Amino acid sequence: MGEDAVIQDTLMGFSSGVQQNETSRSGGLAQAIERHAGTVRGHKRPLTSGSTPLPLSDDGMPLLSVSDSRVSFSEMVLSRDNHEILLELVHEHERRDLLAAHGLRPRRRLLLAGPSGTGKTQTAEALAHALGVPLARVRLAAVVSSYLGQTARHIEKILEFTKRGTWVLSFDEIDMLTSDRNGSDNDEIRRVVTVILQELETYSSDNLVVATTNHGELLDAALWRRFDEILTYKYPTQEQISTLLKLKLRRAKRLKLNREQGARALQGLSHAQVEAVCLDALRRNVLRGDEYLTTADIVECANSRRKRLKEAGQGEK
Numbered sequence: 001m002g003e004d005a006v007i008q009d010t011l012m013g014f015s016s017g018v019q020q021n022e023t024s025r026s027g028g029l030a031q032a033i034e035r036h037a038g039t040v041r042g043h044k045r046p047l048t049s050g051s052t053p054l055p056l057s058d059d060g061m062p063l064l065s066v067s068d069s070r071v072s073f074s075e076m077v078l079s080r081d082n083h084e085i086l087l088e089l090v091h092e093h094e095r096r097d098l099l100a101a102h103g104l105r106p107r108r109r110l111l112l113a114g115p116s117g118t119g120k121t122q123t124a125e126a127l128a129h130a131l132g133v134p135l136a137r138v139r140l141a142a143v144v145s146s147y148l149g150q151t152a153r154h155i156e157k158i159l160e161f162t163k164r165g166t167w168v169l170s171f172d173e174i175d176m177l178t179s180d181r182n183g184s185d186n187d188e189i190r191r192v193v194t195v196i197l198q199e200l201e202t203y204s205s206d207n208l209v210v211a212t213t214n215h216g217e218l219l220d221a222a223l224w225r226r227f228d229e230i231l232t233y234k235y236p237t238q239e240q241i242s243t244l245l246k247l248k249l250r251r252a253k254r255l256k257l258n259r260e261q262g263a264r265a266l267q268g269l270s271h272a273q274v275e276a277v278c279l280d281a282l283r284r285n286v287l288r289g290d291e292y293l294t295t296a297d298i299v300e301c302a303n304s305r306r307k308r309l310k311e312a313g314q315g316e317k
């Protein structure tokens with residue numbers, strides 16, 4: 001029953017998203033479909049819609065979840081290199097017809113590697129948003145079985161399904177790809193990633209496939225090289241933290257902030273942790289009824305979050 005509920009939820013979420021967005025100002029899925037249907041690329045391409053059931057595993061579990069994405073790259077702080085490559089990729093996919101006319105295809109297999117909280121998952125969402133297509137997330141727990149043949153069959157089903165429409169297909173945290181769920185069996189991860197890459201070799205679709213991992217170092221370089229592009233994510237630099245402060249404190253009514261000083265207090269934290277500190281400071285500011293959110297608020301919230309992270313055994317990198 002639970003499994004059916006998940007499928008229903010996903011499908012209803014998908015189709016009701018269309019209805020909702022027909023009247024919404026901010027675009028979303030309806031806009032994505034509209035763009036997808038031709039206004040951007042100049043001709044009609046049918047989108048696989050909510051009326052088509054999502055592919056299921058041999059045990060009846062949905063292998064994908066599909067959602068509309070609202071995150072844009074303008075809300076992210078990325079290294080210059082990564083930003084450039086991502087923009088190039090978006091451009092290649094927007095102009096895939098032009099490339100095809102010259103016998104070329106866009107880069108399709110992307111790997112994002114780096115520590116937790118640096119924006120890998122969000123990048124897959126922002127790519128879908130930038131391309132105006134839905135994000136199809138592979139549900140790894142349903143895909144991976146203790147039989148490699150069954151895992152391969154599941155991946156085949158996913159690729160068969162997704163090639164009928166345009167999406168960004170994401171394999172998030174592929175280092176969790178083991179049937180023992182401990183994420184500890186490197187050989188098994190390698191075997192499953194190899195199966196995915198093999199299946200992708202014959203994937204006729206131009207859909208962008210984004211895999212992410214928090215543990216790139218666990219897997220060998222030879223395997224990674226089979227992706228078209230590898231982007232490395234790192235903890236933010238001082239300058240990037242300063243930009244994050246600007247971005248994440250946008251909602252503050254009044255700021256008295258020396259960003260340089262604030263950024264120093266946040267050094268060594270991930271993007272996600274910097275965001276958490278900003279949210280701590282914003283909440284505190286509202287609840288205390290303070291007129292200004294100040295540098296001291298950021299420093300205090302940073303110190304207390306750092307302390308909690310340390311106590312939880314999650315020191316900074």
Ligand SMILES: Nc1ncnc2c1ncn2[C@@H]1O[C@H](COP(=O)(O)OP(=O)(O)O)[C@@H](O)[C@H]1O
Nearest residue numbers: 075076077116117118119120121122271272275
């Ligand atoms: N580079 C970034 N720029 C802006 N915000 C970020 C960035 N990285 C992470 N965040 C914030 O932290 C949250 C979690 O990031 P996520 O993409 O899940 O990281 P990862 O997948 O690398 O663990 C995001 O939803 C976003 O709010």
Ligand SMILES: [Mg+2]
Nearest residue numbers: 120121172212
């Ligand atoms: Mg992630």
